[in-house]
Amino acid sequence: MFKAAMLLSYQYNITIEGEFIGWQAEQTTGDIIDAMDIMCRAISVSNIVGVVGPWLSREAQVIAPFATKLGIPVISNSATSPGLSDKNAYPNFYRTVASxxxxxxxxxxxxxxxxxxxxxxxxxxxxxxxxxxxxxxxxxxxxxxxxxxxxxxxxxxxxxxxxxxxxxxxxxxxxxxxxxxxxxxxxxxxxxxxxxxxxxxxxxxxxxxxxxxxxxxxxxxxxxxxxxIEPSVGSVVNALINTTLLDAAYSIWQQYEPESFPGSMNVENYALFAFDATWTLIQSLQQLCASKINISSSCLSFIGSSYCFDRHFINSKSLLDIVSGTEFLGVSGPIQFSDNVTDRIN
CATH class of the missing domain: 3.40.50.2300 (Response regulator)
Known part of the structure; x- marks a missing residue:
């Protein structure tokens, strides 16, 4: 559903400085060093301004502090360890799945x-x-x-x-x-x-x-x-969900990868959490850059060398403030983040 969210943003003509938002997908292995290597390589060659994932809590424990150094948000759809709720330890970390x-x-x-x-x-x-x-x-x-x-x-x-x-x-x-x-x-x-x-x-x-x-x-x-026992989405407990967005996401999925679409009744909850994590980042970037329209430099600019540990996102605070203030009806239910912890407000 990450790809579905990105492609849907194209269909909705959501652009940053006149261009569609770029993306890349990487598969981690569960090895935290491999996860760091993937992240570092991506940051070194591209202006990566946000991360959806990682899948595992042990990966998030390493990627989240690295993202703090870079000044970019990490929004996970599946890392559920309660330790990751600590806002002081992981100030750039958010998640759309419950602890x-x-x-x-x-x-x-x-x-x-x-x-x-x-x-x-x-x-x-x-x-x-x-x-x-x-x-x-x-x-x-x-x-x-x-x-x-x-x-x-x-x-x-x-x-x-x-x-x-x-x-x-x-x-x-x-x-x-x-x-x-x-x-x-x-x-x-x-x-x-x-x-x-x-x-x-x-x-x-x-x-x-x-x-x-x-x-x-x-x-x-x-x-x-x-x-x-596993995390549930709003539709399971008769809570409000964004059916318009969900139907559009499923349509995109069936259009571009029909062989992988399992049917609307068989889509994993974590996939819906992934869509909402991605949509949070898309909307936040759109809002950030709309507020910087009169600035001469790009709203997605970094400072520092190409070496990943030397890079820092210039508009870090503004983007994090926007993500923290996010509030919309997602495909898994209402999306809003707590002020005191990294968790989504259920």
Whole structure:
């Protein structure tokens, strides 16, 4: 939906100094050094005045401070670690997806609703996993619930720290929460299936959608009853969304990449968050440059050498003030950012 937003801006004739807004898309790998390398190379050869992304919280923890040095905003559609909410640590960071603390509070409410009292958390050892696990612990403590055990999944060696079967069988609870990316969740569940510590003896709650294709079909029955918790969009809870903008975005997508369009009912929520992140940046740049129309230099000018760490966006403060004051009805719901944290106001 990033491309759909950019192409839609062309269709709506949104221009900066008489030209359409340029863009480039890069695929990160999850390696924070690779993410920094991609960012540095792009900044060195182009006037990059904003970033949509990155996908992962551990990447955002590095890209956001770099963007602060450059003076440009970073708006993520998927980095959910609660630690990224710190406005003092990440003043140039914004996100259109909710923090995992919102998910943690929802989990606590779910446990109270069904009179569940305790759980085990399996989490990946990075910003996303650790941040999410800590948020769950905090939400549970606030509601008189117990996290009886924390189990680490090491994303470097792709393995549970310890023997999963004995850890779960010997635990006092049969509720298991997994806070891990889809790839790691699949590996964790495969080990759980092999160890026979899934349904119906255990109830599993996962934080990312996974494909069942990697599992033996004869074991599907053991996955019945598994819960999925993920960020939702306005349409799911009957909140207002911009249907005009959404229909236009879907039309653009089907026109330019029909083979990748999954159907309007199957578009991931993160894609809608990506559109709103991109649209926020587009509108902010348009407003910035409209306010600088009588200035001789370009509204997108940088100072410093071509080396990425030496560059700084001249109109940084003005652009950040505009992004912070953003308020519009997006395809995922109302878009507005908090004054005190980097989070979107829900």
């Amino acid at each position: 995992d603390f919102v998910a943690a509070v929802a989990l606590a409410k779910l446990f109270i609703r069904y009179n569940w009292t305790s759980c085990i958390i399996i989490y990946q050892n990075d910003a996303f996993g650790t941040g999410g696990a800590n948020a769950i612990v905090k939400a549970f403590n606030n509601n008189g619930l117990t996290v009886s055990q924390m189990i680490v999944f090491d994303i470097t060696i792709l393995s549970i720290d310890g023997d999963l079967k004995s850890l779960l069988i010997n635990a006092a609870t049969r509720m298991v929460i997994v806070w891990a990316e889809s790839l790691y969740t699949s590996l964790i569940l495969q080990e759980a299936l092999d160890s026979n510590v899934v349904g119906p003896q255990f109830t599993w709650i996962i934080s990312n959608t996974i494909s069942l294709n990697s599992f033996n079909q004869t074991l599907y029955e053991n996955l019945i009853g598994m819960f999925l």
